[in-house]
Amino acid sequence: RTAELDSICLKAQIIPVITIQRLEDAVPMCRALVEGGLSVLEITLRTECALEAVKRLRDALPAASIGVGTVLTPAQYRQAEQVGADFVVTPGATEALYRHGVGSPVPMLPGVATVSELMTGWQYGYRRFKFFPAESSGGAKALKAFGAPIPEARFCPTGGISMDNAGEYLSLPNVMCVGGSWLTPKDMVEAEDWDGIRELARQAAQRFHL
Numbered sequence: 001r002t003a004e005l006d007s008i009c010l011k012a013q014i015i016p017v018i019t020i021q022r023l024e025d026a027v028p029m030c031r032a033l034v035e036g037g038l039s040v041l042e043i044t045l046r047t048e049c050a051l052e053a054v055k056r057l058r059d060a061l062p063a064a065s066i067g068v069g070t071v072l073t074p075a076q077y078r079q080a081e082q083v084g085a086d087f088v089v090t091p092g093a094t095e096a097l098y099r100h101g102v103g104s105p106v107p108m109l110p111g112v113a114t115v116s117e118l119m120t121g122w123q124y125g126y127r128r129f130k131f132f133p134a135e136s137s138g139g140a141k142a143l144k145a146f147g148a149p150i151p152e153a154r155f156c157p158t159g160g161i162s163m164d165n166a167g168e169y170l171s172l173p174n175v176m177c178v179g180g181s182w183l184t185p186k187d188m189v190e191a192e193d194w195d196g197i198r199e200l201a202r203q204a205a206q207r208f209h210l
């Protein structure tokens with residue numbers, strides 16, 4: 001599990017967190033991100049069309065790693081498995097999700113915001129976590145502090161991350177990648193500005209040497 005997640009995160013230190021409002025945007029928007037150099041994408045289950053979008057992305061962009069995010073229940077986890085997700089991301093974690101993840105063929109990146117939550121995940125065998133919401137849960141300072149008692153845990157912080165502060169997180173030894181919605185700004189998506197999104201991805205990939 002840990003190795004699988006590491007190989008996905010190694011492919012891209014920056015993971016766009018994407019909420020698809022219009023199903024027809026999914027493929028051109030995600031193609032632009034991949035062409036720009038970001039090939040690991042998280043599609044959130046915050047809209048009705050999210051699962052259908054993941055199915056289309058699997059066919060259209062076979063080289064990309066597609067995760068399903070905002071998974072709150074084992075039922076949603078199963079839906080993510082059925083549409084071919086490469087990984088599952090949760091904003092927080094419950095015992096039910098931890099148990100489901102242990103037996104699932106699809107690895108889970110559980111969300112934690114405190115050391116106690118981290119310890120619960122650790123007990124179930126999880127070693128890789130999402131740190132959410134990163135900026136309001138203490139930011140890079142908090143993650144640095146998590147590294148003292150549990151240095152083996154690695155994180156993907158999300159929530160309030162942008163080009164301006166991504167580097168601060170990525171320089172920590174326990175951060176494997178960062179995620180965020182800043183690569184798909186609402187105005188650009190509404191304007192179907194896929195060239196603009198490709199350029200944003202390219203800048204991020206270049207800046208962080210992907």
Ligand code: 3PG
Pocket residue numbers: 017069070091132158159160161179180181182
């Ligand atoms: C997530 O679920 O990871 C967040 O919604 C992304 O946070 P951001 O919108 O602040 O980047």
